[in-house]
Each structure stands twice: as C-alpha cells, then as structure tokens.
Amino acid sequence: MDTSRTQTGVIAMDPKDSLGPAPEVPGAKKGGTFTIIRETKISHLDPQRVYSFAGLMNAPLYSRYLTTWKDDGKGKLTLVGDLAETPGTNVNKDCKVWEFKIKDGVKFEDGRPITAKEIAYGIARSFDLDLTGGPTYLQEWLVDSPQFDTKWDFKANKTSLPPGLTTPDAKTLRFEFNKPRCDLPFAVSLPTTAPLPADKDTGVNLDNAPFSSGPYKVTKNTVGVELVLERNEHWDPATDPVRHQYPDKFVWSYGPDQAAGANRVVADNGPDQAAVAWNGVPASLVAKVAGDAALKGRSLLSPAPTTNSLVINTQRVTDLSIRQALNYAIDRDGLIKTLGGETKAQPLTTLMPPATIGFKPYDAYPAGRTGNIEKAKELLAGRTPELVLGAADDSQGQEVATQLKANLEKAGFKIVIRSIPTDARLDEIKKKDKPWDLHLGEWGADWPSGASILPVLYDGRTIKAEGNSNVSLINNDAINAEFDRILALDPSAQADEWAKLDQRIMTELAPVVPLFVDVAYFLHGSKAGGLFVSSVFGYPSFVDAHVKQ
Structure with missing residues (x-):
C-alpha cells in the first residue's frame, strides 16, 4: 500500500499561481450526477459553522475563501489565493498587519460581485454564539482573547466590524493584530472567510440553505435524507485556481451504514456507478476489497x-x-x-x-x-x-x-x-x-x-x-x-x-x-472519476470529481 506520501507545502508567491482556470482533468467531461453515500447528515452547511471533515470537503463546492490549497493528491500542496489575488501581504513584515486584494469577476449565486465587505461580514458573523461549531482562530486573534464573544458582540454591532478588521475599499480586506499572526494565510483557508451579503444572512437557518460563492449551489435539502447541489452559472472558472464544474449535480445520499454504503458501491449498479462510499471500507470487507483486482482500481488508500x-x-x-x-x-x-x-x-x-x-x-x-x-x-x-x-x-x-x-x-x-x-x-x-x-x-x-x-x-x-x-x-x-x-x-x-x-x-x-x-480507505463506483484523498484533511476531495461518460 502507498504509505510513502511525503508532504511538501509552499505559499505561492507568484500571483499567477492564484489565477484560474484550474488545469483540465485528463478525460473529464461535463455532465451526470455524482453521488456521495453517507450514514448521517453533515452537521453544518453554514460556512461559518463548518468544522467536520464531511463539512470541510463539501463546503468548497458552494463556498470560496480568501485562500485555498492546490493539492495534487500525492502530498504536494501549494497555498494560493482563492477570492484573494494572492495568499496575503504581510504589510510591515512583522505579521501584525495583513492585506488581501480581492479578485475581479468573483460573484455570488445571484450574480452580485463579491467584495471585501461581504468577506468581512462573513468573518464578523462567526463571533455570534448562536452560530457555534466552526474554527475560532480569527475571532481569538482579532480580539486577542479566547473569550472572543465577551470582547465583541456581533448582535449589537451588525453594521460594524470586529476590532482589527477593516475594508479600506471594495477590493481590500485588512487585518491588524496585537501579536504577530504569521499563520494567517493558512487560517483564512478555512470556511470562516466565506463571504455573505448581510441581506442574505438568515442566522441559524443559513445551515439549511447556504448562499453560494462556489461552482455549485444548494437547490434541495431534505434534512437527513439528501442534499442536492447544482451548477452555479455565475461562478467564473477564470477566477478559480482549484475547482471544476464537471458534474451537473452532486447528491449526498444519507442513511446507509458503513457496510451498506460500501456494499452499494461494490455492487456498482445504476447511480451508484458514479458514487463514493463516504464512511469508508469497514473491517468486515477489507479482505474482500483488498483481494479483488477489479475493486483495487476503485479504491483510494492513503495515510x-x-x-x-x-x-x-x-x-x-x-x-x-x-x-x-x-x-x-x-x-x-x-x-x-x-x-x-x-x-x-x-x-x-x-x-x-x-x-x-x-x-x-x-x-x-x-x-x-x-x-x-x-x-x-x-x-x-x-x-x-x-x-x-x-x-x-x-x-x-x-x-x-x-x-x-x-x-x-x-x-x-x-x-x-x-x-x-x-x-x-x-x-x-x-x-x-x-x-x-x-x-x-x-x-x-x-x-x-x-x-x-x-x-x-x-x-x-x-x-x-x-x-x-x-x-x-x-x-x-x-x-x-x-x-x-x-x-x-x-x-x-x-x-x-x-x-x-x-x-x-x-x-x-x-x-x-x-x-x-x-x-484513509475509500471505495468508489466504476464511473466516479477525479477523486483523491485530500492531503490536508484525509477525506475524498471533490474539486476534480467527474462522472465518466
């Protein structure tokens, strides 16, 4: 088995690395429905509340962040600008002041341009204690305290921003910290920095219907049964260095336990031919899967x-x-x-x-x-x-x-x-x-x-x-x-x-x-293409996913 993956990671200094479109995946064509079989529903869809592995792999389909990882699936990682033109500028070289310039041509699912203002609003709402569950790096760093909610109250300040976060103009987002925060370019690759227009903030209800800035948008969410994402026609591949928009739709199908999900993919029938079993290969099936040459080509195995x-x-x-x-x-x-x-x-x-x-x-x-x-x-x-x-x-x-x-x-x-x-x-x-x-x-x-x-x-x-x-x-x-x-x-x-x-x-x-x-040990159907195990989180990544025609 491949246990030799060595991680190399760099921050892209050249702005060209942060430009789209992402290179085409060999053999990938547009069309079809890609299915993800999972036992339970994803805990949160609201980007500011996403922190589970399923959530972190699903959210990039409908959310974009300030930065993101280019990942070759073999351990080579490059941090690039996603909504930002670069992974950030360390203004005074002391890691206390950072600026991000926002790309031209990035849009929400209703066609509105994404500016620094909506990204700042997304970060601000992560201070709301009704919206718990997500990472807390930015909140703690901005107010310099683990008890960030006592330092800045989102509900009382909905029209302003937390201390240290400003938007000098529509294209610029600025962070000012009391202490050096040299890891900011990494921290802003998490869903906390997903943008949201204030008039689209439905509070706790955003969990059911997030507002898209990515290549797909949520069109149907039957909680605990299925989640359907379809193409967002306002996403521009020229602005996106990592994502594609191959399948017509992604469907999360909830219910089957680990063994039932794996067995469905092994059987390889109908829509399950373009499916992945999210809960992995159970111990009871390891010998069968490992010993079957036909299944070997449909397995993902990686530390x-x-x-x-x-x-x-x-x-x-x-x-x-x-x-x-x-x-x-x-x-x-x-x-x-x-x-x-x-x-x-x-x-x-x-x-x-x-x-x-x-x-x-x-x-x-x-x-x-x-x-x-x-x-x-x-x-x-x-x-x-x-x-x-x-x-x-x-x-x-x-x-x-x-x-x-x-x-x-x-x-x-x-x-x-x-x-x-x-x-x-x-x-x-x-x-x-x-x-x-x-x-x-x-x-x-x-x-x-x-x-x-x-x-x-x-x-x-x-x-x-x-x-x-x-x-x-x-x-x-x-x-x-x-x-x-x-x-x-x-x-x-x-x-x-x-x-x-x-x-x-x-x-x-x-x-x-x-x-x-x-x-990580996962199985997919014979028509599920472009899957690899994320070098960051260890679960299947969908940025290159496509349905083999």
Whole structure:
C-alpha cells in the first residue's frame, strides 16, 4: 500500500499561481450526477459553522475563501489565493498587519460581485454564539482573547466590524493584530472567510440553505435524507485556481451504514456507478476489497493526517521515567492488529504526522514495532505503577483498552480500565480534573503546519477548567517560550523549527505515547472519476470529481 506520501507545502508567491482556470482533468467531461453515500447528515452547511471533515470537503463546492490549497493528491500542496489575488501581504513584515486584494469577476449565486465587505461580514458573523461549531482562530486573534464573544458582540454591532478588521475599499480586506499572526494565510483557508451579503444572512437557518460563492449551489435539502447541489452559472472558472464544474449535480445520499454504503458501491449498479462510499471500507470487507483486482482500481488508500496517541495525564503521572517507560513498552503492531490492520492505521513515533510540512521522522524511545519490555522494566526499576486508563465504552474503545492493558502489564504496570460514555468522551477528556492517568487522544490539524499541532496541544498557558486541547496538561516554561519564538517567524522558516521542537518535547517531557496515524480507505463506483484523498484533511476531495461518460 502507498504509505510513502511525503508532504511538501509552499505559499505561492507568484500571483499567477492564484489565477484560474484550474488545469483540465485528463478525460473529464461535463455532465451526470455524482453521488456521495453517507450514514448521517453533515452537521453544518453554514460556512461559518463548518468544522467536520464531511463539512470541510463539501463546503468548497458552494463556498470560496480568501485562500485555498492546490493539492495534487500525492502530498504536494501549494497555498494560493482563492477570492484573494494572492495568499496575503504581510504589510510591515512583522505579521501584525495583513492585506488581501480581492479578485475581479468573483460573484455570488445571484450574480452580485463579491467584495471585501461581504468577506468581512462573513468573518464578523462567526463571533455570534448562536452560530457555534466552526474554527475560532480569527475571532481569538482579532480580539486577542479566547473569550472572543465577551470582547465583541456581533448582535449589537451588525453594521460594524470586529476590532482589527477593516475594508479600506471594495477590493481590500485588512487585518491588524496585537501579536504577530504569521499563520494567517493558512487560517483564512478555512470556511470562516466565506463571504455573505448581510441581506442574505438568515442566522441559524443559513445551515439549511447556504448562499453560494462556489461552482455549485444548494437547490434541495431534505434534512437527513439528501442534499442536492447544482451548477452555479455565475461562478467564473477564470477566477478559480482549484475547482471544476464537471458534474451537473452532486447528491449526498444519507442513511446507509458503513457496510451498506460500501456494499452499494461494490455492487456498482445504476447511480451508484458514479458514487463514493463516504464512511469508508469497514473491517468486515477489507479482505474482500483488498483481494479483488477489479475493486483495487476503485479504491483510494492513503495515510491520513490524523494522529492518535496514548495521552499521559502529566498532572497525575509526574515522574518522567514512568512516562518514558510507557513509550518503551508500547506494542504498536499488536494495537494496529486490534484495529483491523495496516489498511486502518500506520505506526507513529512522532507528535506530528508525516502529512506535516517539514516533517522529520525520529524515534525518541526506539523499541521496535512490538515494544521493548526489558528497557521499560529497567526504567521502572522494580516499581509497579498502578495507572487508571480511561476508555470509551463502545466496542472499539474497550478492545483497544484490553490490548493496551495486556501489553503494559507485561512491563510491570498495573492498569485499571475505567469506562467513559462514548458520546461524552470528547468533553470529559478535555477537563483539567479528569480522573484517569491515561486515555486515547486524536488530533487532526486545521492546516498541515506544526503551528496548528504543537502549540495547540502542548502550550501549558492555555490550560483551563474544561475544553482543553492540551489534554496531557503539560506545562513547561522553556517549551512555551519556544512556541512564541517559532510562531513569530515567517511560515517558510517555521517548518524546520517545528520538527526540532517535536523531538525536544518527546525527549524532555514525553507527554504522550504516539501510536498511529489513521489510514484513509475509500471505495468508489466504476464511473466516479477525479477523486483523491485530500492531503490536508484525509477525506475524498471533490474539486476534480467527474462522472465518466
């Protein structure tokens, strides 16, 4: 299988890279209906509220942002201007003032031109606490506070803009920050910057019928049953460096579970010939799909950028040698077999996944694929630490916990498993006073830079009573100072520094045991063309999708 994808990423300096049209996809023709089979509905369609993987892959069909990624599907990424002419100008070279010039010829679905004003309004409405769910980078950065809603009230200021955001003219959007925000070009590639005219803002109801700036528009939404997108005739390919408009329509068809969706695509009948099974290949079908040559050509298999680790609660497990012993003891092979094998997961020994720009492989605690029990015992020096492992109460959570318990007890640990209700797990593991020493954690970065991984997960100054992303609760002054130093560098200079810091955090602090990256494994019908696994989010991308005629 292809596990060799190496991520390279650059910000396009040449404005020509941000021009359309996107190069034609060989063999692609216009026409037909492209179907996406998914078990449940997409949680949000309102761009300012989109943050799920399904939402992030669907939204570019009907929304455009300030910047976006050109992605060759093999790991080569280029950040380009989408609505903006370039990925932004760092006005004083200190990352505190940024300007974006808006392209000519970009329009909404009713033919109105898109200007800086509508993009600014879209960002402003993301401050509305009725419209929760989306990323909060821009909101926090503009008002310099995680409690952004207390600093600027959207409802009370609908005709003005949040502090630091201005539109000097129809073509210019300007950001002014108190601190350097060198990652702004990346952050504005998220749907927060999708434009909206104020007179089209229906508040929470925008979730049912978003207003299009992309190549498609929502024409029908039967919530929980199907979502239909058809061509937006006011989209101009000459302005768009990444998207196409091949199918007449895209249809999200909701209902079938993972196995039923995959089986429909395997059967390859009628409209399902031009379909993809969004929920992936279930473990029960892996052997059949992998062993069938005809299905091999209809499979997408690629390491995804989501990392999974055994999180160590460093406020409870304060002894570094115990945290290091856990790293030596881990049997990644056994764990991956429990999960269903190499089509589900690939072993990981770093904090950042290989899908990160500037990634450098290392293993701070080399113990082979099955662990080094003797080395772990040597570090424990006769101690038998009793650790509480919090595990989701679903079948996979319990299977993984049982495997980890058997593995770690060989090295001399005593492991007590405590169940966490699956639907409450995410909230529970983010609490500061959680009652476990160990639990599983996963992270998918919002853009493929260490900036949206290491400081988010390991900056101790962000720790609060609940809602923590820093779930290991590590807090180290020297490492925190490094975050500030690297974040103030130009993004092009950051990549090497994040790679060095990744290794330093693992070597000096061992706040987690890195376990594996997810593997994306999807099936599509014989007439579904142009699909690839997004190098940013690890799910099928639709920018090149077409129906084979």
